[in-house]
Amino acid sequence: MRTRAPLAADPSPSHWTAVARAVVLLTAAISVLLIAFAWPSVRSSVHDVPIAVAGPATAVGQIGAALDQRLPGGFEITEVADTAAAEQLIRDRQVYGAIDVSSGSPRIITASAAGAAVAQTLQGIAAGLGQATGTSPTVAVRDLVALPADDPRGAGLAAGALPLVMGGLLAGLLLTRLVRGTARQVIGALAFASTSGLAVAAILQFWFGSLGGSYPANSGAIALTIAATSVSILGLASLLGYVGFGLGAVTMMLIGNPLSGTATAPEMLPGWSGELGRLLPPGAGGQLLRSTAFFDGHGATHPVVVLITWLTAGVVLCLAGGLRARRGGSVPSIDHTRTDGL
Known part of the structure; x- marks a missing residue:
């Protein structure tokens, strides 16, 4: 004669304090994840970004003053004599871009491959530089080291x-x-x-x-x-x-x-x-x-x-x-x- 073994009793449910501890732990975990991934993006800004400024000392000073007024502390400027020197610094990855005033009117040289966000920032200040130097408000922008055409945003x-x-x-x-x-x-x-x-x-x-x-x-x-x-x-x-x-x-x-x-x-x-x-x-x-x-x-x-x-x-x-x-x-x-x- 066969007898069926009794079903095992269900384990008693956890105490509500265990549930509360789990909820607190999960809340803390998701908060840490949010801070870790969102804080750098939310608090990101332009500060101490190295760029070059090419041209005579007087014009370079005007550009530096205009940048400080528009983005205080935003850029770390390296002064160079001409366009070729500025471009070399960009290719050597010593600066992210350059403002060239060696020919009179300011021109923006960017390198979107080094950082699309910095390139966009430099493009955004182009009109303000033209007004600051008393030249044409339209400032030419040239991307020296561009991202690939198939992925222009990187x-x-x-x-x-x-x-x-x-x-x-x-x-x-x-x-x-x-x-x-x-x-x-x-x-x-x-x-x-x-x-x-x-x-x-x-x-x-x-x-x-x-x-x-x-x-x-x-x-x-x-x-x-x-x-x-x-x-x-x-x-x-x-x-x-x-x-x-x-x-x-x-x-x-x-x-x-x-x-x-x-x-x-x-x-x-x-x-x-x-x-x-x-x-x-x-x-x-x-x-x-x-x-x-x-x-x-x-x-x-x-x-x-x-x-x-x-x-x-x-x-x-x-x-x-x-x-x-x-x-x-x-x-x-x-x-x-x-x-x-x-």
Whole structure:
């Protein structure tokens, strides 16, 4: 004779205090996300943006006074003698644009590939400069380093910043969970960075038309960015487990991505945030990709140093985590199959 086992009783519902704690935690989380992603955009403005002014000292002084009146503290001016010197500074990525008064009437030289927002700001002050110098109110504007015709607003480059960060985070998580051995995890991250660099650069350059320049150089810039992100997260997770992965995710996603300045320019971000963004992989990677895609590699030294530093630090942390595990140290792991070898 068969007897049916009694159904298990439903667990008693959570106390209302648990519900309240969950609501408070979720509210805090969405508030942090909003602040992280919206604050840089809402508070962005033109301040200390480097530009060149070409022409005689008297005319340069008039332009400087007009700019200070229109946008106080907006520009950091480098005085040059002629048009050629101003254009060279733009191509070397030392300035975002120039105001040329060497021939009398002011002319605006922009570089939308360096930052479309800065180029639009310079175009917006053109009429005011003509009135300030007593010349024609119509001021000629020339884009010296333009964005590609297929993506004149630079939307692909700006939108591509988030997938690069997400790819690095995903690589760090999956490699930690699925691959055993510190050396294999690092090699996997580097291999992923190489293949994804080739794929992402091909999509942005040949399909979307968002990049110019050399495809191998663009692929290398993207690969280095993803490698720096994924290996540094791997290192933190190897040494600190869940805490390390969370720390890496917060650093890259909630701090690095909003402060990258890829959609505008680091100088337009509020306060110190632009300088901080340059020191994190998302910001350094965006600046490096602009250099390889539009400026023949000029201005790439600083972002390359930043990315290599993060990559090296990640490798060191991975080695430290692996050695600690081999010696039997207690490390909070991402999963229950903690690797214990190189």
